[in-house]
Amino acid sequence: MTRGPAKQFDPAEAVDQAMNVFWAKGYVGAGLNELLDAMGISRKSLYDTYGSKRGLFLQALDHYVEEFVGRVIKTLESDGSPLKNVRKAFEQLDAPRNKSFSNGCLIGVTMGQFRSDEPEIAEAIRKHLQAIEDAYYRTLKRALKAGELNPKANPRDLARMLTATSQGLTMRRRIDENPAKSRSIIRATMALLDALGPSPSS
Protein backbone atom coordinates (compact mmCIF):
# COMPACT_ATOMS: atom_id res chain seq x y z
CA MET A 1 0.00 0.00 0.00
CA THR A 2 2.87 2.37 0.74
CA ARG A 3 5.07 3.73 -2.00
CA GLY A 4 8.32 3.67 -0.05
CA PRO A 5 9.83 6.55 1.90
CA ALA A 6 8.44 10.03 1.17
CA LYS A 7 10.60 11.95 -1.32
CA GLN A 8 11.61 15.57 -0.93
CA PHE A 9 9.51 17.67 -3.30
CA ASP A 10 8.55 21.25 -4.06
CA PRO A 11 4.92 21.66 -2.93
CA ALA A 12 4.35 24.64 -5.27
CA GLU A 13 5.67 22.74 -8.30
CA ALA A 14 3.55 19.72 -7.34
CA VAL A 15 0.42 21.91 -7.09
CA ASP A 16 1.18 23.20 -10.58
CA GLN A 17 1.29 19.62 -11.90
CA ALA A 18 -1.91 18.76 -10.05
CA MET A 19 -3.58 21.86 -11.52
CA ASN A 20 -2.92 20.55 -15.04
CA VAL A 21 -4.61 17.23 -14.23
CA PHE A 22 -7.64 18.94 -12.61
CA TRP A 23 -7.87 21.37 -15.52
CA ALA A 24 -8.01 18.56 -18.07
CA LYS A 25 -10.24 16.13 -16.16
CA GLY A 26 -11.98 18.14 -13.47
CA TYR A 27 -11.97 17.27 -9.77
CA VAL A 28 -14.16 14.21 -10.15
CA GLY A 29 -12.37 12.85 -13.21
CA ALA A 30 -8.85 13.29 -11.81
CA GLY A 31 -7.84 9.93 -10.39
CA LEU A 32 -5.63 9.82 -7.31
CA ASN A 33 -2.99 7.74 -9.08
CA GLU A 34 -2.99 10.12 -12.03
CA LEU A 35 -2.45 13.03 -9.64
CA LEU A 36 0.35 11.22 -7.81
CA ASP A 37 2.07 10.31 -11.10
CA ALA A 38 1.86 13.90 -12.36
CA MET A 39 3.12 15.29 -9.06
CA GLY A 40 5.80 12.62 -8.67
CA ILE A 41 4.95 12.13 -5.00
CA SER A 42 3.65 9.33 -2.80
CA ARG A 43 0.11 9.00 -1.49
CA LYS A 44 1.46 9.65 2.01
CA SER A 45 3.15 12.90 0.91
CA LEU A 46 -0.09 14.08 -0.71
CA TYR A 47 -2.12 13.53 2.45
CA ASP A 48 0.64 14.86 4.74
CA THR A 49 1.06 18.03 2.68
CA TYR A 50 -2.44 18.85 1.38
CA GLY A 51 -4.69 16.96 3.78
CA SER A 52 -6.92 15.45 1.11
CA LYS A 53 -7.64 15.41 -2.62
CA ARG A 54 -10.06 18.26 -1.95
CA GLY A 55 -7.41 20.25 -0.05
CA LEU A 56 -5.04 19.77 -2.98
CA PHE A 57 -7.76 20.81 -5.41
CA LEU A 58 -8.50 24.05 -3.56
CA GLN A 59 -4.79 24.92 -3.65
CA ALA A 60 -4.62 24.03 -7.35
CA LEU A 61 -7.66 26.25 -8.00
CA ASP A 62 -6.03 29.19 -6.18
CA HIS A 63 -2.86 28.60 -8.16
CA TYR A 64 -4.84 28.55 -11.43
CA VAL A 65 -6.51 31.83 -10.57
CA GLU A 66 -3.22 33.53 -9.62
CA GLU A 67 -1.48 32.25 -12.72
CA PHE A 68 -4.04 32.31 -15.53
CA VAL A 69 -6.89 34.50 -14.34
CA GLY A 70 -4.23 36.90 -13.00
CA ARG A 71 -2.75 37.14 -16.49
CA VAL A 72 -6.13 38.07 -17.98
CA ILE A 73 -6.74 40.66 -15.25
CA LYS A 74 -3.29 42.13 -15.97
CA THR A 75 -4.28 42.49 -19.63
CA LEU A 76 -7.52 44.24 -18.64
CA GLU A 77 -5.62 46.64 -16.41
CA SER A 78 -2.79 47.49 -18.77
CA ASP A 79 -2.37 50.96 -20.32
CA GLY A 80 -4.17 52.01 -23.47
CA SER A 81 -7.77 51.77 -24.58
CA PRO A 82 -9.86 49.94 -21.95
CA LEU A 83 -12.19 48.47 -24.62
CA LYS A 84 -9.19 47.22 -26.60
CA ASN A 85 -8.01 45.58 -23.39
CA VAL A 86 -11.34 43.74 -23.16
CA ARG A 87 -10.78 42.42 -26.69
CA LYS A 88 -7.20 41.41 -25.83
CA ALA A 89 -8.40 39.63 -22.68
CA PHE A 90 -10.99 37.65 -24.68
CA GLU A 91 -8.34 36.76 -27.28
CA GLN A 92 -6.00 35.64 -24.50
CA LEU A 93 -8.75 33.46 -23.00
CA ASP A 94 -9.34 31.93 -26.40
CA ALA A 95 -5.70 31.10 -27.21
CA PRO A 96 -5.01 27.37 -26.84
CA ARG A 97 -2.52 26.75 -24.06
CA ASN A 98 -1.16 23.44 -25.22
CA LYS A 99 -0.68 21.76 -28.57
CA SER A 100 -3.06 18.88 -27.97
CA PHE A 101 -6.35 19.86 -26.32
CA SER A 102 -7.96 22.99 -25.00
CA ASN A 103 -8.86 22.68 -21.35
CA GLY A 104 -11.21 25.65 -21.22
CA CYS A 105 -11.28 27.31 -17.84
CA LEU A 106 -10.80 25.48 -14.55
CA ILE A 107 -13.51 27.64 -12.99
CA GLY A 108 -15.98 26.54 -15.66
CA VAL A 109 -14.86 22.93 -15.40
CA THR A 110 -15.48 23.09 -11.64
CA MET A 111 -18.95 24.63 -12.05
CA GLY A 112 -19.78 21.63 -14.23
CA GLN A 113 -18.86 19.21 -11.45
CA PHE A 114 -20.16 20.88 -8.29
CA ARG A 115 -23.25 22.74 -7.21
CA SER A 116 -24.03 24.99 -4.28
CA ASP A 117 -24.64 21.86 -2.16
CA GLU A 118 -20.82 21.73 -1.93
CA PRO A 119 -20.48 25.05 -0.07
CA GLU A 120 -16.68 25.17 0.28
CA ILE A 121 -16.04 24.73 -3.44
CA ALA A 122 -19.05 26.83 -4.51
CA GLU A 123 -17.80 29.64 -2.27
CA ALA A 124 -14.29 29.48 -3.79
CA ILE A 125 -15.77 29.62 -7.31
CA ARG A 126 -18.06 32.55 -6.43
CA LYS A 127 -15.04 34.43 -5.01
CA HIS A 128 -13.00 33.86 -8.18
CA LEU A 129 -15.91 34.82 -10.47
CA GLN A 130 -16.34 37.97 -8.40
CA ALA A 131 -12.68 38.89 -8.92
CA ILE A 132 -13.10 38.47 -12.68
CA GLU A 133 -16.31 40.52 -12.67
CA ASP A 134 -14.62 43.26 -10.64
CA ALA A 135 -11.72 43.42 -13.11
CA TYR A 136 -14.15 43.83 -16.02
CA TYR A 137 -16.06 46.42 -13.98
CA ARG A 138 -12.96 48.55 -13.32
CA THR A 139 -12.04 48.31 -17.01
CA LEU A 140 -15.52 49.38 -18.13
CA LYS A 141 -15.47 52.29 -15.64
CA ARG A 142 -12.21 53.43 -17.25
CA ALA A 143 -13.83 52.99 -20.69
CA LEU A 144 -16.66 55.28 -19.54
CA LYS A 145 -14.17 57.83 -18.26
CA ALA A 146 -12.23 57.64 -21.54
CA GLY A 147 -15.44 58.27 -23.51
CA GLU A 148 -15.36 54.81 -25.09
CA LEU A 149 -18.73 53.77 -23.66
CA ASN A 150 -22.11 55.45 -23.65
CA PRO A 151 -22.66 57.21 -20.29
CA LYS A 152 -25.97 55.33 -20.07
CA ALA A 153 -24.16 51.97 -20.04
CA ASN A 154 -24.37 50.00 -16.79
CA PRO A 155 -20.79 48.85 -16.15
CA ARG A 156 -21.77 46.37 -13.38
CA ASP A 157 -24.34 44.61 -15.59
CA LEU A 158 -21.90 44.59 -18.50
CA ALA A 159 -19.11 43.21 -16.30
CA ARG A 160 -21.36 40.34 -15.25
CA MET A 161 -22.30 39.69 -18.85
CA LEU A 162 -18.65 39.69 -19.97
CA THR A 163 -17.87 37.21 -17.19
CA ALA A 164 -20.63 34.89 -18.46
CA THR A 165 -19.73 35.31 -22.13
CA SER A 166 -16.04 34.65 -21.51
CA GLN A 167 -16.95 31.47 -19.58
CA GLY A 168 -19.07 30.25 -22.50
CA LEU A 169 -16.26 31.19 -24.90
CA THR A 170 -13.51 29.25 -23.14
CA MET A 171 -15.61 26.23 -22.25
CA ARG A 172 -16.69 25.51 -25.81
CA ARG A 173 -13.03 25.26 -26.85
CA ARG A 174 -12.81 22.05 -24.80
CA ILE A 175 -14.99 20.30 -27.34
CA ASP A 176 -14.35 22.42 -30.44
CA GLU A 177 -10.78 23.00 -31.63
CA ASN A 178 -11.99 25.13 -34.53
CA PRO A 179 -11.42 28.79 -33.58
CA ALA A 180 -14.07 30.16 -35.97
CA LYS A 181 -16.85 30.13 -33.36
CA SER A 182 -14.82 31.87 -30.68
CA ARG A 183 -13.62 34.52 -33.13
CA SER A 184 -17.29 35.16 -33.93
CA ILE A 185 -18.09 35.48 -30.24
CA ILE A 186 -15.28 38.00 -29.72
CA ARG A 187 -16.31 40.02 -32.82
CA ALA A 188 -19.95 40.14 -31.68
CA THR A 189 -19.07 41.12 -28.12
CA MET A 190 -16.85 43.95 -29.28
CA ALA A 191 -19.40 45.09 -31.89
CA LEU A 192 -22.04 45.30 -29.15
CA LEU A 193 -19.76 47.26 -26.82
CA ASP A 194 -18.84 49.57 -29.71
CA ALA A 195 -22.52 50.08 -30.53
CA LEU A 196 -23.05 51.24 -26.95
CA GLY A 197 -20.33 53.85 -27.54
CA PRO A 198 -21.11 57.56 -27.75
CA SER A 199 -20.98 57.47 -31.57
CA PRO A 200 -22.79 54.26 -32.54
CA SER A 201 -23.12 55.34 -36.17
CA SER A 202 -19.41 56.09 -36.67
Next chain:
Amino acid sequence: MTRGPAKQFDPAEAVDQAMNVFWAKGYVGAGLNELLDAMGISRKSLYDTYGSKRGLFLQALDHYVEEFVGRVIKTLESDGSPLKNVRKAFEQLDAPRNKSFSNGCLIGVTMGQFRSDEPEIAEAIRKHLQAIEDAYYRTLKRALKAGELNPKANPRDLARMLTATSQGLTMRRRIDENPAKSRSIIRATMALLDALGPSPSS
Protein backbone atom coordinates in the same frame (compact mmCIF):
# COMPACT_ATOMS: atom_id res chain seq x y z
CA MET B 1 -23.59 -9.91 -8.41
CA THR B 2 -26.99 -10.15 -10.12
CA ARG B 3 -29.99 -8.20 -8.91
CA GLY B 4 -32.54 -10.89 -9.60
CA PRO B 5 -34.69 -11.23 -12.72
CA ALA B 6 -34.92 -8.16 -14.95
CA LYS B 7 -38.05 -6.13 -14.29
CA GLN B 8 -40.32 -4.73 -16.96
CA PHE B 9 -39.65 -1.00 -17.30
CA ASP B 10 -40.31 1.93 -19.57
CA PRO B 11 -36.98 2.75 -21.27
CA ALA B 12 -38.03 6.37 -21.98
CA GLU B 13 -39.03 6.98 -18.35
CA ALA B 14 -35.79 5.39 -17.17
CA VAL B 15 -33.76 7.67 -19.50
CA ASP B 16 -35.58 10.64 -17.97
CA GLN B 17 -34.51 9.54 -14.47
CA ALA B 18 -30.95 8.95 -15.65
CA MET B 19 -30.92 12.43 -17.22
CA ASN B 20 -31.64 13.98 -13.82
CA VAL B 21 -28.68 12.18 -12.25
CA PHE B 22 -26.31 13.14 -15.10
CA TRP B 23 -27.57 16.73 -14.99
CA ALA B 24 -26.81 17.04 -11.27
CA LYS B 25 -23.52 15.14 -11.18
CA GLY B 26 -22.23 15.00 -14.74
CA TYR B 27 -21.24 11.83 -16.55
CA VAL B 28 -18.14 11.20 -14.47
CA GLY B 29 -19.78 11.96 -11.12
CA ALA B 30 -22.88 9.85 -11.76
CA GLY B 31 -22.24 6.49 -10.07
CA LEU B 32 -23.63 3.34 -11.65
CA ASN B 33 -25.54 2.41 -8.47
CA GLU B 34 -26.99 5.91 -8.25
CA LEU B 35 -28.17 5.62 -11.85
CA LEU B 36 -29.67 2.17 -11.25
CA ASP B 37 -31.47 3.38 -8.11
CA ALA B 38 -32.91 6.42 -9.91
CA MET B 39 -33.96 4.31 -12.88
CA GLY B 40 -35.30 1.48 -10.73
CA ILE B 41 -33.68 -1.14 -12.95
CA SER B 42 -31.00 -3.81 -12.62
CA ARG B 43 -27.45 -3.57 -13.90
CA LYS B 44 -28.29 -6.26 -16.43
CA SER B 45 -31.29 -4.29 -17.74
CA LEU B 46 -29.10 -1.20 -18.12
CA TYR B 47 -26.49 -3.02 -20.18
CA ASP B 48 -29.09 -5.00 -22.16
CA THR B 49 -31.08 -1.86 -23.02
CA TYR B 50 -28.46 0.90 -23.38
CA GLY B 51 -25.25 -1.07 -23.99
CA SER B 52 -23.13 0.91 -21.55
CA LYS B 53 -23.13 3.87 -19.16
CA ARG B 54 -21.94 5.94 -22.11
CA GLY B 55 -24.75 4.67 -24.34
CA LEU B 56 -27.24 5.59 -21.62
CA PHE B 57 -25.64 9.02 -21.25
CA LEU B 58 -25.88 9.80 -24.97
CA GLN B 59 -29.60 8.88 -24.88
CA ALA B 60 -30.08 11.02 -21.76
CA LEU B 61 -28.31 13.95 -23.47
CA ASP B 62 -30.57 13.64 -26.53
CA HIS B 63 -33.59 13.52 -24.22
CA TYR B 64 -32.36 16.64 -22.37
CA VAL B 65 -31.98 18.52 -25.64
CA GLU B 66 -35.42 17.51 -26.91
CA GLU B 67 -37.08 18.36 -23.61
CA PHE B 68 -35.28 21.44 -22.26
CA VAL B 69 -33.35 22.91 -25.16
CA GLY B 70 -36.43 22.27 -27.29
CA ARG B 71 -38.51 24.35 -24.89
CA VAL B 72 -36.09 27.29 -25.20
CA ILE B 73 -36.04 27.01 -29.00
CA LYS B 74 -39.85 27.01 -28.97
CA THR B 75 -39.77 30.27 -26.97
CA LEU B 76 -37.34 31.80 -29.48
CA GLU B 77 -39.60 30.80 -32.36
CA SER B 78 -42.91 31.90 -30.90
CA ASP B 79 -44.90 34.82 -32.32
CA GLY B 80 -44.28 38.41 -31.34
CA SER B 81 -41.13 40.49 -31.08
CA PRO B 82 -38.04 38.34 -31.85
CA LEU B 83 -35.86 40.35 -29.43
CA LYS B 84 -38.44 39.92 -26.67
CA ASN B 85 -38.30 36.21 -27.39
CA VAL B 86 -34.53 36.30 -26.81
CA ARG B 87 -35.15 37.89 -23.42
CA LYS B 88 -37.83 35.30 -22.60
CA ALA B 89 -35.48 32.47 -23.61
CA PHE B 90 -32.74 33.82 -21.31
CA GLU B 91 -35.25 34.16 -18.46
CA GLN B 92 -36.42 30.61 -19.08
CA LEU B 93 -32.82 29.35 -18.98
CA ASP B 94 -32.32 31.18 -15.72
CA ALA B 95 -35.43 29.87 -13.94
CA PRO B 96 -34.54 27.24 -11.34
CA ARG B 97 -36.03 23.90 -12.29
CA ASN B 98 -36.20 22.35 -8.89
CA LYS B 99 -36.57 23.63 -5.36
CA SER B 100 -33.21 22.48 -4.08
CA PHE B 101 -30.31 23.13 -6.47
CA SER B 102 -29.84 24.57 -9.90
CA ASN B 103 -28.24 22.10 -12.24
CA GLY B 104 -27.24 24.60 -14.91
CA CYS B 105 -27.22 23.10 -18.38
CA LEU B 106 -26.34 19.49 -19.13
CA ILE B 107 -24.46 20.63 -22.23
CA GLY B 108 -22.26 22.91 -20.10
CA VAL B 109 -21.84 20.22 -17.45
CA THR B 110 -20.67 17.84 -20.17
CA MET B 111 -18.21 20.36 -21.65
CA GLY B 112 -16.68 20.56 -18.17
CA GLN B 113 -16.08 16.81 -18.09
CA PHE B 114 -14.98 15.98 -21.63
CA ARG B 115 -12.72 17.44 -24.26
CA SER B 116 -12.35 16.88 -27.97
CA ASP B 117 -10.22 13.81 -27.21
CA GLU B 118 -13.57 12.07 -26.59
CA PRO B 119 -14.81 12.48 -30.17
CA GLU B 120 -18.23 10.81 -29.81
CA ILE B 121 -19.32 13.03 -26.91
CA ALA B 122 -17.61 16.17 -28.27
CA GLU B 123 -19.43 15.64 -31.58
CA ALA B 124 -22.80 15.29 -29.81
CA ILE B 125 -22.17 18.50 -27.85
CA ARG B 126 -21.07 20.42 -30.97
CA LYS B 127 -24.26 19.27 -32.74
CA HIS B 128 -26.46 20.45 -29.87
CA LEU B 129 -24.64 23.80 -29.56
CA GLN B 130 -25.09 24.25 -33.30
CA ALA B 131 -28.85 23.71 -32.97
CA ILE B 132 -28.99 26.39 -30.24
CA GLU B 133 -26.88 28.79 -32.32
CA ASP B 134 -29.11 28.19 -35.36
CA ALA B 135 -32.23 28.96 -33.32
CA TYR B 136 -30.72 32.26 -32.12
CA TYR B 137 -29.64 32.98 -35.70
CA ARG B 138 -33.15 32.49 -37.13
CA THR B 139 -34.56 34.68 -34.34
CA LEU B 140 -32.04 37.46 -35.01
CA LYS B 141 -32.76 37.27 -38.75
CA ARG B 142 -36.42 37.80 -37.93
CA ALA B 143 -35.43 40.70 -35.64
CA LEU B 144 -33.55 42.25 -38.56
CA LYS B 145 -36.57 41.79 -40.83
CA ALA B 146 -38.83 43.32 -38.16
CA GLY B 147 -36.55 46.36 -37.90
CA GLU B 148 -35.55 45.51 -34.31
CA LEU B 149 -31.84 45.20 -35.10
CA ASN B 150 -29.44 47.46 -36.94
CA PRO B 151 -29.03 46.22 -40.54
CA LYS B 152 -25.26 46.29 -39.96
CA ALA B 153 -25.58 43.67 -37.19
CA ASN B 154 -24.04 40.28 -37.96
CA PRO B 155 -26.70 37.76 -36.89
CA ARG B 156 -24.36 34.73 -37.10
CA ASP B 157 -21.75 36.33 -34.82
CA LEU B 158 -24.47 37.49 -32.42
CA ALA B 159 -26.05 34.03 -32.37
CA ARG B 160 -22.70 32.51 -31.40
CA MET B 161 -22.26 35.13 -28.70
CA LEU B 162 -25.76 34.53 -27.29
CA THR B 163 -25.00 30.79 -27.19
CA ALA B 164 -21.83 31.47 -25.16
CA THR B 165 -23.47 34.04 -22.88
CA SER B 166 -26.43 31.77 -22.14
CA GLN B 167 -24.02 28.92 -21.26
CA GLY B 168 -22.17 31.18 -18.82
CA LEU B 169 -25.50 32.38 -17.42
CA THR B 170 -26.91 28.93 -16.68
CA MET B 171 -23.66 27.39 -15.44
CA ARG B 172 -23.06 29.99 -12.73
CA ARG B 173 -26.47 29.17 -11.24
CA ARG B 174 -25.05 25.78 -10.22
CA ILE B 175 -22.84 27.49 -7.64
CA ASP B 176 -24.82 30.68 -7.03
CA GLU B 177 -28.49 30.49 -6.01
CA ASN B 178 -28.76 34.28 -5.87
CA PRO B 179 -30.52 35.42 -9.05
CA ALA B 180 -29.09 38.97 -8.95
CA LYS B 181 -26.11 38.14 -11.16
CA SER B 182 -28.12 36.39 -13.81
CA ARG B 183 -30.68 39.20 -13.91
CA SER B 184 -27.75 41.57 -14.53
CA ILE B 185 -26.49 39.38 -17.34
CA ILE B 186 -29.91 39.35 -19.00
CA ARG B 187 -30.32 43.14 -18.61
CA ALA B 188 -26.88 43.79 -20.10
CA THR B 189 -27.41 41.41 -23.02
CA MET B 190 -30.75 43.00 -23.90
CA ALA B 191 -29.36 46.54 -23.47
CA LEU B 192 -26.56 45.70 -25.91
CA LEU B 193 -28.96 44.23 -28.47
CA ASP B 194 -31.23 47.27 -28.07
CA ALA B 195 -28.24 49.58 -28.56
CA LEU B 196 -27.59 47.84 -31.87
CA GLY B 197 -31.16 48.67 -32.88
CA PRO B 198 -31.96 51.22 -35.59
CA SER B 199 -32.74 53.90 -32.98
CA PRO B 200 -30.03 53.52 -30.32
CA SER B 201 -30.85 56.92 -28.82
CA SER B 202 -34.55 56.19 -28.35
